[in-house]
Amino acid sequence: MRSFDRRYAALRGLIDGRLASLVPRSKPRDLMDGSRYVLRTEGKRIRPVMVMLSCEAAGGRARDALDAAVALEMLHNFTLVHDDVMDDAPSRRGHATVHTRWGVNTAILVGDVILGMAYRTLLRSHARNLPEAMELFTEGLVEVCRGQGLDVAYERDSTITMRDYYRMIDSKTGKLFSTAARLGGVLGHASPRHSRSLGIFGQCIGRAFQVQDDLLDVIADEGHLGKRIGGDIVSGKKTFLLVEALRRARGRDRRHLRLLMSRRRGRLSAGGERRRVDLVTALYARCGVMDAARERIRIETGAGLRALETLPRSGAREMLRWMAGMLVQRSY
Amino acid sequence: MRSFDRRYAALRGLIDGRLASLVPRSKPRDLMDGSRYVLRTEGKRIRPVMVMLSCEAAGGRARDALDAAVALEMLHNFTLVHDDVMDDAPSRRGHATVHTRWGVNTAILVGDVILGMAYRTLLRSHARNLPEAMELFTEGLVEVCRGQGLDVAYERDSTITMRDYYRMIDSKTGKLFSTAARLGGVLGHASPRHSRSLGIFGQCIGRAFQVQDDLLDVIADEGHLGKRIGGDIVSGKKTFLLVEALRRARGRDRRHLRLLMSRRRGRLSAGGERRRVDLVTALYARCGVMDAARERIRIETGAGLRALETLPRSGAREMLRWMAGMLVQRSY
Numbered sequence: 001m002r003s004f005d006r007r008y009a010a011l012r013g014l015i016d017g018r019l020a021s022l023v024p025r026s027k028p029r030d031l032m033d034g035s036r037y038v039l040r041t042e043g044k045r046i047r048p049v050m051v052m053l054s055c056e057a058a059g060g061r062a063r064d065a066l067d068a069a070v071a072l073e074m075l076h077n078f079t080l081v082h083d084d085v086m087d088d089a090p091s092r093r094g095h096a097t098v099h100t101r102w103g104v105n106t107a108i109l110v111g112d113v114i115l116g117m118a119y120r121t122l123l124r125s126h127a128r129n130l131p132e133a134m135e136l137f138t139e140g141l142v143e144v145c146r147g148q149g150l151d152v153a154y155e156r157d158s159t160i161t162m163r164d165y166y167r168m169i170d171s172k173t174g175k176l177f178s179t180a181a182r183l184g185g186v187l188g189h190a191s192p193r194h195s196r197s198l199g200i201f202g203q204c205i206g207r208a209f210q211v212q213d214d215l216l217d218v219i220a221d222e223g224h225l226g227k228r229i230g231g232d233i234v235s236g237k238k239t240f241l242l243v244e245a246l247r248r249a250r251g252r253d254r255r256h257l258r259l260l261m262s263r264r265r266g267r268l269s270a271g272g273e274r275r276r277v278d279l280v281t282a283l284y285a286r287c288g289v290m291d292a293a294r295e296r297i298r299i300e301t302g303a304g305l306r307a308l309e310t311l312p313r314s315g316a317r318e319m320l321r322w323m324a325g326m327l328v329q330r331s332y
Numbered sequence: 333m334r335s336f337d338r339r340y341a342a343l344r345g346l347i348d349g350r351l352a353s354l355v356p357r358s359k360p361r362d363l364m365d366g367s368r369y370v371l372r373t374e375g376k377r378i379r380p381v382m383v384m385l386s387c388e389a390a391g392g393r394a395r396d397a398l399d400a401a402v403a404l405e406m407l408h409n410f411t412l413v414h415d416d417v418m419d420d421a422p423s424r425r426g427h428a429t430v431h432t433r434w435g436v437n438t439a440i441l442v443g444d445v446i447l448g449m450a451y452r453t454l455l456r457s458h459a460r461n462l463p464e465a466m467e468l469f470t471e472g473l474v475e476v477c478r479g480q481g482l483d484v485a486y487e488r489d490s491t492i493t494m495r496d497y498y499r500m501i502d503s504k505t506g507k508l509f510s511t512a513a514r515l516g517g518v519l520g521h522a523s524p525r526h527s528r529s530l531g532i533f534g535q536c537i538g539r540a541f542q543v544q545d546d547l548l549d550v551i552a553d554e555g556h557l558g559k560r561i562g563g564d565i566v567s568g569k570k571t572f573l574l575v576e577a578l579r580r581a582r583g584r585d586r587r588h589l590r591l592l593m594s595r596r597r598g599r600l601s602a603g604g605e606r607r608r609v610d611l612v613t614a615l616y617a618r619c620g621v622m623d624a625a626r627e628r629i630r631i632e633t634g635a636g637l638r639a640l641e642t643l644p645r646s647g648a649r650e651m652l653r654w655m656a657g658m659l660v661q662r663s664y
Contacts, residue, residue: 027499028485109418131462131463141444149363152360152362153362
């Protein structure tokens with residue numbers, strides 16, 4: 001375990017180092033400062049570490065996947081910057097969001113230019129199978145936009161089912177995880193079978209990750225989370241908890257949830273927000289949806305790990321397994 | 333001339349046909365409808381036609397550059413959608429802008445997904461030198477974001493010189509024109525020398541095009557332009573006319589312009605806007621900056637056409653020459 005920790009820190013160090021060096025010191029200042037700010041803000045770097053480990057698990061060298069890994073992290077950051085604009089989120093990872101510091105126009109451009117620099121970085125990887133990597137990367141980009149589009153569309157839709165929910169998170173979150181694992185596979189020259197397995201592993205872990213993320217919105221520690229508890233409840237986001245609660249709730253609870261689901265983000269006072277969060281959290285507890293979420297996380301993680309079994313035994317494979325466990329046990 | 337017209341229409345037809353078929357009929361509806369709306373709105377398709385003709389002028393077949401051409405048009409459209417959000421422009425090419433019809437959030441995503449689909453289309457071109465094409469395309473993307481960033485930054489800067497102005501338009505407008513010409517060159521297997529010439533041609537024509545665009549803001553016919561006359565004046569955009577007028581104006585005119593340059597887009601009444609536009613247009617005429625713009629267009633076009641001379645004589649080369657002339661004579 002300690003050695004996994006150490007290796008994770010080492011890979012993260014490589015990734016952070018590269019990310020910190022990517023934005024040139026040129027004009028326009030706001031755009032470059034904003035981009036540097038995003039790429040230097042501390043993150044867990046799960047996706048890029050997954051790229052590097054998947055490459056190694058497929059038989060390649062982790063180092064050879066560094067550029068692709070960094071590119072994928074940038075793709076992820078591009079989505080965060082634009083998502084934060086769309087959600088008008090004030091903070092992320094405990095820091096002010098780009099549009100809060102530099103305005104919406106600069107934030108849109110920061111996202112755009114980070115995406116451009118992500119492609120630039122991927123192109124630099126000079127892999128023999130670069131076109132295949134580019135294709136995976138691009139499909140990841142298109143799908144993650146679709147997922148975010150579903151998320152936006154769902155905000156005004158009070159008829160979201162569990163199936164809709166999975167469709168949304170498979171695109172919005174799962175796709176980048178599966179892209180990470182498959183991208184590593186491509187760079188490590190994985191066989192089609194192993195490549196498929198890595199894709200399934202990524203998708204399942206991505207699902208587990210997103211359900212965990214939804215869960216943390218109501219049970220996490222605010223200081224660690226780096227954002228307000230109950231933010232999803234206030235904004236009316238269609239989370240696992242909300243969709244599952246609606247399936248389970250009866251009577252007054254059900255009516256209350258229906259109302260919540262149909263309501264668009266309204267301006268509430270701080271006290272009003274706090275009351276709504278407390279009310280809905282209590283309702284979630286009554287319906288047992290927190291436990292349902294934990295069960296779902298267990299199931300998806302199990303499916304992901306089973307897919308991983310088809311790859312040959314290796315240190316990298318064991319570390320991917322360890323990572324999966326770590327992700328679903330995280331408390332922020 | 334008639335045959336050039338016909339060929340242009342034919343190439344445009346191919347490009348429009350491909351653009352119309354690219355967006356799948358899938359969910360989320362707003363995102364897909366918005367993307368289809370953008371790609372189907374009529375445009376001059378200058379950049380993609382330039383890709384195809386440059387490919388042919390370099391010795392390739394225009395048809396082989398169709399995917400790359402369409403990809404570049406999509407890259408251009410991505411910038412338009414996001415620029416319109418940033419400028420809060422109500423209409424474009426005579427149609428309501430995406431954020432006006434579907435809201436800012438969907439417009440941000442429409443831009444993003446169009447860019448993703450642009451890369452997808454470029455990847456589909458299966459050219460032997462695809463990595464080189466991808467690199468050109470990506471550098472175009474990064475540069476155009478930088479140019480737009482400069483444009484945004486200049487809005488609040490009252491010290492913009494002609495040099496700053498060229499730096500901005502070379503990135504914001506010139507880069508996509510030079511990328512168009514060079515992309516065609518790459519796909520037509522141009523020699524390094526011809527590739528360089530095509531790049532210079534594109535950049536010069538891009539400059540001429542942008543100065544013409546600035547000029548049309550005050551002299552065009554509103555119905556044809558598809559947007560309000562004097563929009564740049566109202567928004568305080570740093571156009572060729574404004575920057576050149578500041579270099580020339582003295583006394584009261586100069587003080588007036590300084591004030592205008594330092595002022596951020598303010599909410600004026602319709603009458604107030606009209607008065608400002610009339611006032612500044614009269615001032616421009618007094619300083620002779622419209623004629624200076626025409627002279628600049630002539631110089632840049634000439635430089636572009638000279639660069640083109642280094643390519644072997646061909647129908648495609650003559651047509652590029654014809655296009656350059658057509659662009660600077662356009663009245664909208």
